[in-house]
Amino acid sequence: MTAEPGRRRLAWSIRSTWVFAILLSVCTASARGSDSPPPSEYDVKAAFLYNFARFADWPGVQTASEQSEILHICVLGADPFKDAFAAIVGRAAAGRILVVKRHRSLSELTDCEILFVSDSEVDRVDQILRHFRSRPVLTVSDISEFARQGGIINFVVRNKKIRFQINLDAVECSGIKLSSKLLRLAEVIREEGLAK
Amino acid sequence: VRVGFRDISLQRKLLLIIMMTCGVVILLTSVSFGIYDWVNANASLVRRLETMADIVGSNCTASLIFDNADDSDATLAGLRAEGHVVGAVVYNDVGEPFALYHRESVSFTPPPVESQTSRFDGDFLVTFRPIVIDSDTVGVVYLKSDLKELDDRLSRYLQVVTAFVLAAVLVAFLVASRLRTVVTKPIMGLLDTMRIVSDQRTYSIRATKHGEDELGHLVDGFNSMLTQIEDRDAALRSSLSEKEVLLKEIHHRVKNNLQIVSSLLNLQSGHIQDEATAAMLRDSQNRIRSMALVHERLYGSENLARTNLREYVDDLCRNVMRSYVNESRGVTMRTEVEDVAVDIDTAIPCGLIINELVSNALKHAFGEGGGEISVQIAIADDRYELTVSDDGTGFPINVDVRSPKSLGLKLVNTLVRQLRGTFDIGESQGSGVRITFPCQRP
Numbered sequence: 112m113t114a115e116p117g118r119r120r121l122a123w124s125i126r127s128t129w130v131f132a133i134l135l136s137v138c139t140a141s142a143r144g145s146d147s148p149p150p151s152e153y154d155v156k157a158a159f160l161y162n163f164a165r166f167a168d169w170p171g172v173q174t175a176s177e178q179s180e181i182l183h184i185c186v187l188g189a190d191p192f193k194d195a196f197a198a199i200v201g202r203a204a205a206g207r208i209l210v211v212k213r214h215r216s217l218s219e220l221t222d223c224e225i226l227f228v229s230d231s232e233v234d235r236v237d238q239i240l241r242h243f244r245s246r247p248v249l250t251v252s253d254i255s256e257f258a259r260q261g262g263i264i265n266f267v268v269r270n271k272k273i274r275f276q277i278n279l280d281a282v283e284c285s286g287i288k289l290s291s292k293l294l295r296l297a298e299v300i301r302e303e304g305l306a307k
Numbered sequence: 308v309r310v311g312f313r314d315i316s317l318q319r320k321l322l323l324i325i326m327m328t329c330g331v332v333i334l335l336t337s338v339s340f341g342i343y344d345w346v347n348a349n350a351s352l353v354r355r356l357e358t359m360a361d362i363v364g365s366n367c368t369a370s371l372i373f374d375n376a377d378d379s380d381a382t383l384a385g386l387r388a389e390g391h392v393v394g395a396v397v398y399n400d401v402g403e404p405f406a407l408y409h410r411e412s413v414s415f416t417p418p419p420v421e422s423q424t425s426r427f428d429g430d431f432l433v434t435f436r437p438i439v440i441d442s443d444t445v446g447v448v449y450l451k452s453d454l455k456e457l458d459d460r461l462s463r464y465l466q467v468v469t470a471f472v473l474a475a476v477l478v479a480f481l482v483a484s485r486l487r488t489v490v491t492k493p494i495m496g497l498l499d500t501m502r503i504v505s506d507q508r509t510y511s512i513r514a515t516k517h518g519e520d521e522l523g524h525l526v527d528g529f530n531s532m533l534t535q536i537e538d539r540d541a542a543l544r545s546s547l548s549e550k551e552v553l554l555k556e557i558h559h560r561v562k563n564n565l566q567i568v569s570s571l572l573n574l575q576s577g578h579i580q581d582e583a584t585a586a587m588l589r590d591s592q593n594r595i596r597s598m599a600l601v602h603e604r605l606y607g608s609e610n611l612a613r614t615n616l617r618e619y620v621d622d623l624c625r626n627v628m629r630s631y632v633n634e635s636r637g638v639t640m641r642t643e644v645e646d647v648a649v650d651i652d653t654a655i656p657c658g659l660i661i662n663e664l665v666s667n668a669l670k671h672a673f674g675e676g677g678g679e680i681s682v683q684i685a686i687a688d689d690r691y692e693l694t695v696s697d698d699g700t701g702f703p704i705n706v707d708v709r710s711p712k713s714l715g716l717k718l719v720n721t722l723v724r725q726l727r728g729t730f731d732i733g734e735s736q737g738s739g740v741r742i743t744f745p746c747q748r749p
Contacts (some may be wrong), residue, residue: 162372165440203441272374274332292369296378 155273156266157195160184160225164204166290169224169247176221182207183222187214217242230253236260247286258300276300318491322483328404330472333720337468348460353425356434356452364438364448367397371446379406386719390454405446420447431455489626493517497526501573511539551611559607565599593630596660597623601654613648620644623658624682627665634669637677644684655724663715664740672699696739
């Protein structure tokens, strides 16, 4: 038999005091943030990149090597984020420490879990996607039609809000497992070009 | 009520006790089970609501962190299938309502966000559960549920308990009705036997025994008491009849002995020349015969202690007349006696007095012409009034009845004293002698 509700409620109230304290600190932190101007587009996108990691599983990372405890976000091309990653770097996503690397050329790219392709690379998209096809790298970009061209996630703007498209065929090719929670929020794209 | 319960029959008492015991036991059991179940149901309702909140929270994590309220709204809309959920809110990390659901029929305002808690709030159960991902709290889920499920459960339980208690009492009634034959039937049998014994005074019947329990012993004891009463009755009756036989025998022998004495006197009087002596012997003979007559009558009658006074006086007077053959010629005897039974202590003195007075009258009252002697016994004010009178010459004037010279009158005097009576002689001619004495009550 479980404890009667009265005692349970007492236990909750004690436990919840801590949770409430944490919640309060989060709230006040956010409140402080709200004093500053609203987050810029790339602040949001940086947070999204970090959050994608929470809903993705990369193949072969189950082995507990030092390598796998770090999650790399690579930015290819001109960096639009400025210091947007400052709040995120060093935080853990799915148990992995976030590290941001910036690159100019494809040849420099090693150990990338998430690749953000900058606007500046719009002419090289095909080449870049071919390079990463069938490799466990989550390719993200805000270049239009990026997903249709074979990229995995493509930022779009809907009703002044940032949303994203996901190319399911590209996801399958990469071997990365994306959570259904994430897929539910996305506009799903097939390579044939049919939105689902 | 207590006196009322005491007064109702044993059968009903047993029935009531068994039914009440069953009912109370079932009721107590049901109440304790009910409390147990109620506590469990509450806890499980809380658990389920928390689990549901956690699931909703988990489904809303992505929409919260990707700021997609539409998706959270869609998730919350799924709660429509859970009829008991009145309202649901998802708060974002700063505690602002992010997504909302409420049942169409109710108005609902999102409450201010709270820390993790579950509580009963009036007719509702509310819970706040944090939404956590990678140890970051990204929001809070609030669920508000009505308690219809608990109410339904309680009312269903009450129905079942009521039915169960009624069924138990009914079963108890049936069982108790069967038990009646086991417990109350022997008692009823004993009661019937007791009624017959006390009403009809028959001690020959016996109560029927149904078993070796306390009631069986009671029946045994009752029967054994009846046997003892019967035996004692028989012993008393046989002892009484023995005594009666003995008493009859004694009366018979006394009468025989007195008759022998009388016969001896008769034989002796045959050898006596002197007229006066012969008369004395005849007087004695009459006295003895009047006593013998009492004993004869007693052993011949049903009742050995008392004899009928009228019949005795009639017999006695006839005997006296017969013994004075010469003197009684031309004399008529008239007796007028109450039809009563008297004991031997009254009959013998009375008989001797009548014997003396009638003999005296026969000897002295009449001349050649004869006359009438009257013997009367009446009862007035609990006293016998014995009058012996004649229409003859009457008592001589000089006779002093208090200290008479003649043996006959002396005897009468003594006998009257023995009867604690009074004695007077009428002044006028033929008025006779009047004796009154108290009735001997048995």
